[in-house]
Amino acid sequence: xxxxxxxxxxxxxxxxxxxxxxxxxxxxxxxxxxxxxxxxxxxxxxxxxxxxxxxxxxxxxxxxxxxxxxxxxxxxxxxxxxxxxxxxxxxxxxxxxxxxxxxxxxxxxxxxxxxxxxxxxxxxxxxxxxxxxxxxxxxxxxxxxxxxxx
Numbered sequence: 001x002x003x004x005x006x007x008x009x010x011x012x013x014x015x016x017x018x019x020x021x022x023x024x025x026x027x028x029x030x031x032x033x034x035x036x037x038x039x040x041x042x043x044x045x046x047x048x049x050x051x052x053x054x055x056x057x058x059x060x061x062x063x064x065x066x067x068x069x070x071x072x073x074x075x076x077x078x079x080x081x082x083x084x085x086x087x088x089x090x091x092x093x094x095x096x097x098x099x100x101x102x103x104x105x106x107x108x109x110x111x112x113x114x115x116x117x118x119x120x121x122x123x124x125x126x127x128x129x130x131x132x133x134x135x136x137x138x139x140x141x142x143x144x145x146x147x148x149x150x
Contacts, residue, residue, distance in 0.1 A: 002119035004033075004105050011124040014094075014101065017077060018123065020061040022107050025053040031118065032069070032108045033061075035079035040095050047071075047082040050111040059107075068111070079105065097127035097134070 002024040012018055025031060034048040049069035053059050062076040070082040080103065083092060094101065103123045109116035128134065131150030137143070 002107060004107055004119045004121040006105065006121060006123045010121060011100075011126065013129060014125040014127050016125075018080075019076065020079065020105065022051075022053070022059040022119070023057070024119070025057040025059060025107075027053060027055045027057050029053040029057065030110050031059065032111055032114055033059075033079060034106045034108065034114065035083060036104045036106070037083055037092070037101055039092060039101070040099075043085050043087060043090055045083040045085050045092055047079050047084065048114075049075075049078060049082075079103075094127060100124040100126040 002022065005021045005023065007019040007021065020033075022031070022033070030050070030052050032048055032050050034046060037045045039045065047070040049066035049071060051059055051064055051066060054064065061078065063074065065074045066072055066078060070084070071078045085092075103125060104120060105123060106120040107118045108114040109118055128147070129149070133148040135146040135148065137146050
């Protein structure tokens, strides 16, 4: 079975670097990886890249170059930084920091139509660390939010 892994954990802070790996592929198998994220307004952001598995049937985005798609070359976080909406000028923005962005990572057979799904996982990208307190501040015309670490 094909496994998509996000290391060190599938749950992390938004700005934490992660390692994306795919295991269980055939040696030299051509695959397409796609990242999808639905923002809080319902807008879909996606990125994809074409890869070829190594001789052991594994794919590690920190070592394997993208052969085409949303970016080229070795880009460990390429599927995340290249997320785009089909709507022109739409930017990815977070309004509620108490909920994560959930990025679905899927691997498909070949470099073509993405009709055969081989495996998938979800990466939860949080904006508040464990135990951080969020305090609203209102003083006259000042409106702010104070974040206190544990």
